Amino acid sequence: MTRLAHISDLHFGRTDPAVVAALLADIAAAAPDLVVVSGDLTQRARHGQFRDARRFLDALPVPYMVVPGNHDLPVYNLLARFTDPLRRYRHYIARDLDPFRQVGDVAVLGLNTTRSLIDDFSEGRINRRQMARIDQVFAGLEPTVFRVVFTHHPFLPPPDRPGERLVGRAAHTLRHLETAGVDLLLAGHLHRAYAGDIMTHHAKAARSILVAQASTATSTRLRNEPNAYNLIEIAPPRLTLRLRSWEGARFMPGLVTCWEKHNGCWVRLSTDTGLAAMDRTMAASPAPAGRLSPGGAEA
Numbered sequence: 001m002t003r004l005a006h007i008s009d010l011h012f013g014r015t016d017p018a019v020v021a022a023l024l025a026d027i028a029a030a031a032p033d034l035v036v037v038s039g040d041l042t043q044r045a046r047h048g049q050f051r052d053a054r055r056f057l058d059a060l061p062v063p064y065m066v067v068p069g070n071h072d073l074p075v076y077n078l079l080a081r082f083t084d085p086l087r088r089y090r091h092y093i094a095r096d097l098d099p100f101r102q103v104g105d106v107a108v109l110g111l112n113t114t115r116s117l118i119d120d121f122s123e124g125r126i127n128r129r130q131m132a133r134i135d136q137v138f139a140g141l142e143p144t145v146f147r148v149v150f151t152h153h154p155f156l157p158p159p160d161r162p163g164e165r166l167v168g169r170a171a172h173t174l175r176h177l178e179t180a181g182v183d184l185l186l187a188g189h190l191h192r193a194y195a196g197d198i199m200t201h202h203a204k205a206a207r208s209i210l211v212a213q214a215s216t217a218t219s220t221r222l223r224n225e226p227n228a229y230n231l232i233e234i235a236p237p238r239l240t241l242r243l244r245s246w247e248g249a250r251f252m253p254g255l256v257t258c259w260e261k262h263n264g265c266w267v268r269l270s271t272d273t274g275l276a277a278m279d280r281t282m283a284a285s286p287a288p289a290g291r292l293s294p295g296g297a298e299a
């Protein structure tokens with residue numbers, strides 16, 4: 001089994017230090033194989049905010065991958081915004097804007113969806129070079145490798161807001177994701193946590209791809225949801241999503257959903273089945289101290 005922690009929308013410059021410290025402690029206790037950070041590390045792309053984000057990344061006890069979000073581009077400095085909008089991001093956070101990494105039998109590609117030259121620069125887009133990168137990085141892998149792509153901007157709207165704006169060229173990009181055999185998409189931006197099959201929204205989608213959206217992990221700007229992040233357990237054909245939610249003093253276990261791929265389609269198991277499945281998983285792989293008990297309470 002490979003375990004990912006998916007965190008998003010940290011927004012340094014508008015964070016609660018207690019939440020930031022608790023998030024680091026919770027990730028350390030969970031000890032995932034990889035942390036995926038899907039953008040908006042800062043609130044206004046200021047030097048001090050990037051330095052705080054840098055300190056946070058340096059404190060992560062496990063490897064991480066990161067892509068920028070729209071808040072990591074300068075808003076008021078028009079010269080910087082239109083000439084080299086990600087200069088500070090590259091300086092403080094990462095030079096590679098479309099990182100790729102394989103951890104065990106899981107391959108993960110991040111794509112920078114931020115753009116400063118489109119109508120509304122809070123929205124994002126995927127370009128043809130990035131579609132070619134999707135084709136290229138997954139092409140040489142063993143067929144059994146589980147493929148994940150993460151972006152800041154979403155491919156799937158929340159269930160209660162089907163008209164929400166998605167990443168630009170989502171439908172076109174899906175054709176490349178389908179050919180590449182991608183099974184999981186991770187994103188943020190909306191500060192909402194939800195999951196679903198891409199086929200429930202994109203009428204022309206030809207492959208069942210699971211989408212998991214993360215809430216904001218540490219920002220005080222919330223959308224009727226607490227700060228939260230996702231712990232994702234990948235053990236094909238099963239995938240378990242464990243929400244970890246801020247409860248005022250620490251991150252605690254939230255909703256657990258189990259998915260299984262049957263005949264090429266992701267199927268969401270019922271809650272009871274999911275918990276039973278979790279029991280079997282935990283029995284096969286003893287949990288370290290501080291992780292969840294099978295009933296969902298802290299051990």
Ligand SMILES: [Fe+2]
Pocket residue numbers: 009011040069071189190191
């Ligand atoms: Fe955000």
Ligand SMILES: [Fe+2]
Pocket residue numbers: 040069070071152189190
């Ligand atoms: Fe955003």
